[in-house]
Amino acid sequence: MKTLLNVIWLVLSGFWLFLGYALAAVIMCVLIVTIPWGIASWRIGVYSLWPFGKTVVEKPGSGVGAAIGNVVWVVLAGFWIAIGHILSGVALCITIIGIPFGIANFKMVPVALMPLGKQIVDQ
Template structure:
C-alpha cells in the first residue's frame, strides 16, 4: 500500500516538491553561509519525493546552533513553507482519495518549519 501511495504521490505532487526543495538547496549551497539550511532542504526534498513509510525524528545531539538556525529559518522562510503545506492539505482532506496525501503534507509541516536537528527515518 505504501508503494502505491508513494507512486501516486510522486506523479501528482512529489516530483514538483522535490524539484522545489532541491532548487532551494542548490541556491543555499551557492550562498555558502546558508549551507546548513541547504543540507536540510536537500533532506526534505528527498523526503517529499517518497514520504509514505518514513517519519521525522529529532536528533538529540543537535544543540544551540540548530536552535539559532531554526529561529532564523522560521523568520525568513519556514513559516510560509509550512503554511503552504497546510494550505495544500486542506483541499486534499476534503476528498476521500486525497486524505492520505493531506496527512503526508501535514507530516511535512514540522520539518518545513524547523528543519535543523531532524532526521528522516524509515518506519519499517
C-alpha cells in the same frame, strides 16, 4: 502498499514540493554561508518525494545551534515551504481519496519549519 502510496503521492504533490525544497537548497548553497540550510532543505526535499515508510525523529545531540539555525531557516525559506505544504494538504483533502495525502502534508509542516536537528529514518 507503501510503494503504491508513494507513487500516488509523487504524482499528486510530492514532485512539486520537492521542487520547492530543491529551489531553496540551491539558493541556500549559492549564498555559501547558508550551506547547512541548503543541505537540510535537500534532505527534507528527498523525503518529500517518497515519505511513506519513513518518519522524522529528533537527532540526538542537537541543541542550541540547531534551534538558532531553525529560526534563521524559518525567516529565509521555512515559512514559504510550510505554506506550500498547508495549501497542498487543503487541496488534497477536498477529495476522499486525497485525505490521507492531505494529512501526510500536514504532518510535514513541522519539519518544513524546523529541519535542523531532525533525522529521517525508516519505520
